[in-house]
Amino acid sequence: MTLLFGRRARLRWLHLIIGGALLMPYFLAALVIVGWFHPGTDLFSSLSHQFTAFAYALPMAAVTALFAPARQLSVAAARALCGIPGDRPLADGPARTRQARARTAGWYTLHLALGGIISGSTLMMPPLAVTIMVLPFSEAMRDSPTFGLPETMDRPWILALVPFAGLAILVAMAGCAALAGALLAGRAPALLGPTPEDRLAAAERRAADLAVRNRLARELHDSVGHALSAVTLQAGAARRVLDSDPEFVREALTAIEETTRRTVGELDSVLGLLRSGEEHGASAATGPALDALDGLLERCGVPVSCAVQGDPGTVPAAVSREAYRIVQEGLSNALRHGGHGAPVELRIAVHGEELEIAMDNPLPERPPVVRPGRGLRGIAERAVLLGGRTEAGPHDEDGVWRLSARLPLRTPGQENR
Structure with a gap:
């Protein structure tokens, strides 16, 4: 459980949520662009349009990460939240070379992409899991057309297992966040580490x-x-x-x-x-x-x-x-x-x-x-x-x-x- 809910896992989860928050301006701008091509469509109810906006937002984020100060901000956040081993140092100072800017853009895009996914899951999955765990104890919810269970599943032994399904959803969400955080921490030295020019300086x-x-x-x-x-x-x-x-x-x-x-x-x-x-x-x-x-x-x-x-x-x-x-x-x-x-x-x-x-x-x-x-x-x-x-x-x-x-x-x- 430490791997899923320990201090390091929680900090990495927070780092991913920050990435999701940083993604929102790009995502909203991308929604506007998608709306130009699909006038009259309710973009927030169309899952395909939202995925399209998500795909448009990532290149926009990569372009903004090419500016020199982006590496300093990314390194500061990674050092504070990612739990990177001390024997794998990160670079200091702004990105001065083309190679350093390209690496920073790769890290920033990866951070925002994983952060957007984990942030969305963090917003949606806990309410769904809680609702599922409450179903066996609420006959009104089971009979509701929104939350109700099919008649074939309205059996005592199935109802006894339903709370464990909700708990499994929470554990799976925590596992995905831990894996995404570990992936970011593993890529940080390669993308935010010192370049040969940084080592020479x-x-x-x-x-x-x-x-x-x-x-x-x-x-x-x-x-x-x-x-x-x-x-x-x-x-x-x-x-x-x-x-x-x-x-x-x-x-x-x-x-x-x-x-x-x-x-x-x-x-x-x-x-x-x-x-x-x-x-x-x-x-x-x-x-x-x-x-x-x-x-x-x-x-x-x-x-x-x-x-x-x-x-x-x-x-x-x-x-x-x-x-x-x-x-x-x-x-x-x-x-x-x-x-x-x-x-x-x-x-x-x-x-x-x-x-x-x-x-x-x-x-x-x-x-x-x-x-x-x-x-x-x-x-x-x-x-x-x-x-x-x-x-x-x-x-x-x-x-x-x-x-x-x-x-x-x-x-x-x-x-x-």
Whole structure:
């Protein structure tokens, strides 16, 4: 009985009745058309004319379903009432392509056709079934020329079975509604499901969201991660000489204060981008660039020798910001793996249409295993987005760990922000 009268069956029945209600304007318009060809005929008493109007109404409904918003309305109703399994998703948004509109028109026509039939049965069958079930208990109704039974059926054992006939009519009506609802639910993923164009658009949206998340992750890792590495090493060095060199401790605390203050500002801008949900927001436009490189080298916590060739001021703003982050992450790696006090050689060259960055720091006694972590992966992503490339790894012949990056100054389709 759950299949016939359960919650899902009742909702699907309601969905079919809504389809019947939606069919009525088309049906009445079709009756008018039929009346033009059969003047003087009582259309509401002619069953053949009503079936003809029903057949005319369905193509009219299909035409109106070709408009783009029809799919959104149909999908909303199907999700709420049809009980479609979650592993068979329906499409979101209006129908944009010819294929999507044709599928929607097919669904809408099927919905209204089945809905019209089930709605008509729902209106007619319950009164008929109740009348049949009451016949054995009303002699006046049995003798009535309208409701009366033939004399051959006016027998006690037949009258005892008549109520079950009325009950069977109700059960059959519920079964037809359940079958029609199940048919609609089964066809919904095929007719209202995403088309290849919808799947491509959804994939592009997911890729755009993932790109924004990766951008935020890189900004947080490079700015906050570098600051934490520098602060940790400076605090550790200050603790070791706390009693013997108070002046160094004072300088270390000052550097920690400046580093944390600057990092809090960068963190605020990145979180502002996260809250606004913009792909290219304020943090991308106001982040540090190569003109702030001197301050970075002064507070990084390791001695750095920097050689610059060319004019970094000619580097486009977008490239300059990414270059700053690459240098920042390279210094963080030098702090983690080379230790405090290990000298770093930084070379920046602007020549032709390319910016070249090379950073060397001595290898520790136990060279690190080359595993592309978040930092190196972030550096590679920054370079790839600009059309460049990076390399990182030990150079045993020179005894150094080398990070190098080549970034084109002009990237096709890139805006000079």
